[in-house]
Amino acid sequence: MAIRSFFIPFLLFVLCFCSSLSPVLSLYEDQVGLMDWHQQYIGKVKQAVFSTQKTGRRRVIVSTEENVIASLDLRHGEIFWRHLLGSNDVINGIDIGLGKYVITLSSGGSILRSWNLPDGQMVWESFLQGPKHSKSLLLVPTNLKIEKDNVIVVFSNGRLHAVSCIDGEVLWKKDFEAESFEAQQVIQPSGSDLIYVVGFSASSQFKMYQINARNGELLKHESATFSSGFLREVSLVSSEMVVALDSTGSILLAISFQNGEISFQETPISNLVEDSSGPAVIIPLSVPGIFVIKTNSVTIFIKVIGKGKFEVVEKTNHETAVSNALPISEGQQAFALVQHAGSEIHLAVKLAHDWDDNLLKESIKMDQQRGIPHKVFINNYIRTDRSHGFRLLIVMEDHSLLLLQQGAVVWSREDGLASIIDVTASELPLERDGVSVAKVEHNLFEWLKGHMLKLKGTLMLASPKDVAAIQSMRIKSSEKSKMTRDHNGFRKLLIVLTRAGKLFALHTGDGRVVWSHLLHKSEACQSPIGLNLYQWQVPHHHALDENPSVLVISRCGPSSDAPGVLSFVDTYTGKELNSLSLIHAVVQVIPLPYTDSTEQRLHLLVDSDKHAHLYPKTSEALSIFKHEFSNIYWYSVEDHNGIIKGHALKCMCIGEVVDEFCFDTRDLWSVVFPSESEKIIATVPRKLNEVVHTQAKVIADQDVMYKYISRNILFVATVAPKCSGGIGSVTPEESWLVAYLIDTVTGRILHRVTHHGARGPVHAVFSENWVVYHYFNLRAHRYEMSVIEIYDQSRADNKDVWKLVFGKHNLTSPISLFSRPEVITKSQSYFFTHSVKAIAVTSTAKGITSEQLLIGTIGDQVLALDKRFLDPRRSVNPTQAEKEEGIIPLTDSLPIIPQSYITHALRVEGLRGIITVPAKLESTTLVFAHGVDLFFTQLAPSRTYDSLTEDFSYALLLITIVALVAAIIVTWRLSERKELQDKWR
């Protein structure tokens, strides 16, 4: 008892101490990087230009399919600088002018920009208008000067421009009025003042314009007709000759325009290649004297000898990528070709005029998961022995970027991660006997070596290299990046599917790639396009000793009715367990809330003929499914014609082949939006795996409201069709936005509300019983966010305690959506400063923790906003009871507190999506934001109330306890002695 009575005040002290230490929502500066990581990417490289001047750092300038211009370090592959252009500002070409400016042509050839090469600052920008849309060509001649100005030649929008390299001023321009002229090449023979523009007109006419580069004067205009037409691509083989194919793809045409005379030389491909089959395509290149055509899977290299004579120099079945020519010395041009052969790639660098001689021939072992090489760029350097060395930048099928030099991969970048299309999370393996399942533990030798290194480090003998090794080892062995499951559930694998069709597993601790897997190519499907990712099997770790797996749905071709492919991938190892080529298309995937005895989730795949197919195809799954047959409903949104339909299953498919896993469907309901006044712009369902802790919500005056937490609600936003135009296309009077809450089982419109003077784009998030959506208010000239909360009135009279005691309530009765819903909604709108790229909501394991909205702002940051700010019950003067409940007084706009940016100082360039994954610890949620960059952090919306924080002082606690124990012993001794004295008295 003595102990307790001593302890309680001290415990109180300790508790007070702890609570005063509890963290604020934002991070301190030294906490950055403890729980979050940020990775920068650029996307699949389209074009690369090397800048290897004698002075300065070696760098390569790249433009990518994510509309990024970046300058990369050639030594390490790091980003020096990077600019993300808008999604409608597609880069057409890049080059380097004057050795110090990066010139980019973008936006369909209408914007020409110049950037400072060392630091990426924009120098100038000019807008190039033209009479019509056309192919855009950028040419930066090295030695063309007009009055000391270096000139950039741009063909875009049917007009040829000469632009000053210094200030972007248009020096002259020349229109190509010919109605259907399509320029293919702009040629500037070095050392002359002439510019040739060649192209096709009216599909069978070849045209050549000779232009004076000094003033844009048209010197010569020739045209010639070839009766059977041309394919669009041409290959430039010399400054006076291009090679094209006729429209059937079977005849090669050498078109020479020497001295302004156009002449054709026809050569049927069958004369050159005996066993050629199928139409050929020409690969646009500019290697003098050599061009490449492709028939089926055969790549043919053809050399031009003399005037219009061809000779096949090589045929290969391997996937081949060829670079453009690079001038290496006077009159010599080199080019590179990269061939994919099994687990290796073969590099060859050849001189353009001498096919048989290789300047360089190497084989490099390549990770199978990178696929085939797509693009190659060549650069040379002078070796120490004064000979030519070459480095190659190659872009692989998985969009990764590699630099090869001296037969080795110098660096590689996983730029496929810049285009993530779907994300799911997976648990890590359980820790067993100290050995992690993923076999990251090293062998004995490495273990010894590691300890030697550590010993060296402690004895101050380590070199800087050793120190780095020790550091990386420490990071590897630190708690957060272990390959096993942790108690709090912070360590997980993020499985991401990229546009290249590659799966990556990222560790949440440090963001490293644990494994990667390129989608399997089969005979039936040469190029599967990844669509979606679903959790296929999530075994409960006590019941089943099996690895979890994910289902990847991909499509075999670009059209939506192409047959689908299912791949099942083990999330621990990244091995493909199984792959199914389907005979039907996959239009919709419905993960059902049922699992079979091996915990495989049942999935219903709806094809383009509205048949539903059940997977996995086992009899057990079928029996589970049959049991729930009449309770399965789903909906489909046809947003092009503004119809939402509800479906249910009917019966087994009627067809020649009996397929007991195929079911016919029927339409149950439809909502038809009037096409002249409403157009669907957003549909948001509730998250499938969301947990709601309680249905009841106690409000201020001890009253209870019941949330309407049906999973089958869809939020739909429609706008006036006129509003889909650009800014300024509508007046506030003719624009409106209608928000709907639709029950997806019965098609009931539960709520419908019109916002006048509002327009899209609409971003919305739906959670529990509320939906928050963001739109633009034309009248107020501001962005607005609205909230709708929906409450169930049919349970509202279960407030009487006696009713609950005697069981006369309807809380346990099953809910049928066919009953007439008695719902009420509450809504409120608030102004919001930012425009928004994505909205998500935090999700926790049990749904107890209050929620925060995660708003991806236009500045590519993620802002956490308490849901309490978007409470429809906020009023101007809340009563005392309401204040105690946590209702904030009403304001017209939502506050943006700078500390609540969860990305703190970082930016997630090109932000596209925010995903939240609950951790096992109730207070904490894991947030993953992806765009061109990736960002991950942990978030505790109501602070970490269920665990001690990182900076909790365990030492102080220990000292306190020790002091207490000592005090107890001392007082005990004292009192004992006193008692003894008393007894002796």
Place this chain on the structure above:
Amino acid sequence: MKSVKIIVPFLLTFSLLSFSSCGFQSDELLVDDEEFGLEGSPRHRSPETVLTRSPPVTRKRHSDLDSDSKIQFSLDHAFGDSDFSPAGTFSARLKTWSHGGQSLTKLRFSRNSFTDEDKEKFKNLLKSDDFYRIRLPSNVLSPPGRDFVISSVKARCLPREGLDEHFVIHMEGVNVLAVNYGSPGSCPYPRNLKFPAKWSFNSHTVLKNSEQAPRAPVFTEEILGGENAEGEVVQPPERSFWAKYWMYLIPLGLIVMNAVTQAMNMPEEQATGQVPAQGQPSAGAVQRGPSSAARRR
């Protein structure tokens, strides 16, 4: 067959919602909306409005603006997956507003009674717990418009005394967005097989238009000042002494109580002389120690 007609009182219509005009009458519409809220309730059923079949001319338009014209559109039904067949007629007045908008008022409904064949089909539906489906044209002026709007309900939800049904027709001008069909009350699951006593429909009909969203509150400067204060952590300026220092006061109080009891025990013991310590000697020592405070609490 008996048809109960419900007149839906439509005093003002959704002029603001019709696409050609967005206007200034928002306050009026809000009044209107309140009336909509009451429409579903049975007291709006006006039994005196027994159906007078509307004239065969489906539409006749008066020359003057703000004119009314009669309009009819039909309800089709289907049993399970069968084809649709006519089941009843809605008639309403089409009001044309001076600013060009059109809306429906005074909706009436006449239900065709079930034929014997229909009854048989419906019984089959009840037995197999299948869907009874209805549809309406999506445009009442030029049916069927772009498509039919369909709604379905499990047939077992309908039978009560007779067959109770409830329509909620969502309108947008002359377009029907959606029709929600079902029983007027609840339809508890599991659905039991029950045949209706009377084969007559008891129909309730509601026309619904879009509500207007409440505008975002626009505050003036002084309230904005309040917002700023609220944006930061709300610190009540004066807290009571107790609220501020309770964490120190409680331990202090305990210590004081300890001391007091000890002080009280001491004279007691001295007075009684040597109190024999029962049990273990240590327990006696403890008794005199701070534990007495704990015991008294």
